[in-house]
Amino acid sequence: MNKWLTIIGMGEDGWEGLSNRARLAISATDVIVGSKRLLALLPKTKAEIHEWPQPFAAVVDRVKPLVGRNTVILATGDPMNYGVARKLMEFIPFEEMTIIPSLSAFSLAASRMGWSLPDCDTLTLHGRPAANLEAFIQPGAKLIVLTADATTIPEIARRLAARGFGPSPITILENLGGVDEHVSRYVPGDKYSDLNTVAIHCTASATAKIWSRVAGLPDDAFVHDGQLTKREVRAATLAALAPAPGQVLWDIGAGCGSVAIEWMRSTRGCEAVAVEPNAARQAMIATNADQLGAPRLNVIAGQAPEALKGLSEPDAIFIGGGISDHGVFETAWAALKPGGNLVANVVTIEGEMHLYDLQEKHGGDLVRMDISNLSSVGPYRAMKPRMSVLQWRVKKPW
Numbered sequence: 001m002n003k004w005l006t007i008i009g010m011g012e013d014g015w016e017g018l019s020n021r022a023r024l025a026i027s028a029t030d031v032i033v034g035s036k037r038l039l040a041l042l043p044k045t046k047a048e049i050h051e052w053p054q055p056f057a058a059v060v061d062r063v064k065p066l067v068g069r070n071t072v073i074l075a076t077g078d079p080m081n082y083g084v085a086r087k088l089m090e091f092i093p094f095e096e097m098t099i100i101p102s103l104s105a106f107s108l109a110a111s112r113m114g115w116s117l118p119d120c121d122t123l124t125l126h127g128r129p130a131a132n133l134e135a136f137i138q139p140g141a142k143l144i145v146l147t148a149d150a151t152t153i154p155e156i157a158r159r160l161a162a163r164g165f166g167p168s169p170i171t172i173l174e175n176l177g178g179v180d181e182h183v184s185r186y187v188p189g190d191k192y193s194d195l196n197t198v199a200i201h202c203t204a205s206a207t208a209k210i211w212s213r214v215a216g217l218p219d220d221a222f223v224h225d226g227q228l229t230k231r232e233v234r235a236a237t238l239a240a241l242a243p244a245p246g247q248v249l250w251d252i253g254a255g256c257g258s259v260a261i262e263w264m265r266s267t268r269g270c271e272a273v274a275v276e277p278n279a280a281r282q283a284m285i286a287t288n289a290d291q292l293g294a295p296r297l298n299v300i301a302g303q304a305p306e307a308l309k310g311l312s313e314p315d316a317i318f319i320g321g322g323i324s325d326h327g328v329f330e331t332a333w334a335a336l337k338p339g340g341n342l343v344a345n346v347v348t349i350e351g352e353m354h355l356y357d358l359q360e361k362h363g364g365d366l367v368r369m370d371i372s373n374l375s376s377v378g379p380y381r382a383m384k385p386r387m388s389v390l391q392w393r394v395k396k397p398w
Contacts, residue, residue: 005092006072007079009102010034012178012195014041022100026072033062034074047072056127059084060091067092078104082124082146105197108176109144112183113199120144128295130155135265135293137163139210141202149194156198157186164208171199211292215239215262221292223284224256229320232371233345233389234258240343240393241316243267250275250314252304252332253321257285257297263316264294271296273311277303305331313337319344324354333362338398347387355392364394 006025011017018026026032032045035052053062063073078101079085085099110117121136124146133156136143147153153172160168170186174193182193204210211217216235222228229237237259241249246269251260254274264270274285274297282301289297300307305327317336322328323344336342342364346352359366368390375384 002068003096003098004068004070005066005088005097006100007085007088007097008072008074008100009077009079009083009104010038010041010074011077011102011108012175012181014038014178015043017102017177019100022102025098025100029070029072031066031069031071032074033066033071035076038074038076042074056087059087063088064091076105077102078107081106082126103177105146105173105176106144109173109197109199112173112176113142113144113171115142115144115199117144125152125156129290130159131290131293131295133159133293134163134291135213137165137202138213139202139204139208141200143198143200143202145198145200147196147198150192150196153186153192153196153198154188156200157188160200160202164205165202167203167205169201169203173197173199213265215266217258217262217292222256222258222261223287223291224258225281225284227255227281227321228258229255229345230371230386233369233391234262236367236369236391237318237343237345238262238266240391241318241341243270243316245269246271247315248272248312250308250311250317250332250335252308252317252319252328254285254299255281255320257288257294257299259318259320260285260297261288261292261294263318264297265292271298273298273300273314275300275302275304275307277301277307304328308332308335311335315340317342323358324351329358333396336396338396340396342392342394342396344392346390352390355390359392359394362394364392367391367393 008022029047031048033050053059075084079099081104106122120142122144126146126148160166172184172186172192174182174196211221215238216231219231243263243266245267249260249263249272251272251274254260254276257274260272260274263272276282282299285299289295304322308331313335315337317332323346346355368388370388372383372385375382
């Protein structure tokens with residue numbers, strides 16, 4: 001297969017910082033595509049020049065007419081590290097391209113900070129909501145964050161302060177690898193280059209809200225009206241759903257979105273759809289998703305099963321409400337991918353009877369959860385039981 005496309009990572013040191021292999025590819029190419037900033041770092045060339053399109057989504061229309069021609073695309077740093085290569089591979093086979101990376105901003109930032117890169121969490125807020133940061137804020141965590149521009153920096157500081165991590169040292173690394181490189185401690189109100197990377201050493205105050213990535217966040221981590229899967233049951237529910245990287249969950253009867261949000265926090269790339277008919281609870285889901293680091297959560301305003309039509313096939317399904325409603329289980333079960341897990345929780349006798357029937361037809365496990373909490377009884381203490389929860393766990397046959 002003809003390798004007509006070469007994707008070259010370039011740093012702020014431009015042509016001088018490129019390897020011989022990268023320079024030869026640029027010198028021999030017929031077409032060069034890149035941002036105005038990167039194109040300005042090249043020496044004079046006879047190649048046909050195409051400036052990178054805006055918005056970024058227009059890259060498909062710009063590159064498709066070049067298929068088969070000897071083409072170089074310039075990218076910042078490592079094209080495979082939150083770079084353009086992933087987008088290009090959506091419509092160009094990898095076998096048709098050569099990728100020549102440069103140092104990523106993560107590698108450069110780690111070297112300037114003296115941090116071992118495997119000991120850091122690396123993420124990007126470039127073209128993504130700043131709320132993605134929330135799931136990574138943990139005591140002692142070292143975060144290296146790509147930003148959209150200088151406006152991302154105060155938003156990072158605001159979120160850290162709101163979580164009680166205001167004492168965290170924030171380092172701003174501007175124009176890494178170039179002649180204008182500058183590394184400094186963040187000062188509110190100061191001006192910074194739009195080309196920056198942020199390093200954070202998370203330091204909790206005495207009042208910090210510390211939320212683990214392990215399932216079972218405290219109930220008060222969520223804004224809710226009482227309609228949420230309680231902490232202990234939620235932890236068992238997530239364990240039964242068994243999230244894996246890149247999988248999609250349907251949370252039917254989502255309430256405040258607690259299960260869907262914890263699913264998305266649990267593992268890299270997990271996505272979720274929260275189906276909820278109540279407008280007030282839909283607003284709660286949006287608030288919780290922002291504050292707990294799941295801004296990609298897709299909230300569907302509607303009632304199952306009608307609201308399930310047209311959704312992408314799920315890898316797992318949680319039914320927290322409505323399992324007895326006509327067509328809800330049948331529609332969900334038909335959509336669930338083979339090998340996928342379905343978990344349903346009920347607290348009423350009618351719901352239990354429905355689960356007994358479903359378990360008899362489809363198999364799986366029925367588990368009753370009885371949980372008690374410490375409560376005061378006059379001058380004494382006693383364990384006060386909650387409503388019992390019956391949980392059905394079933395895997396769809398392959």
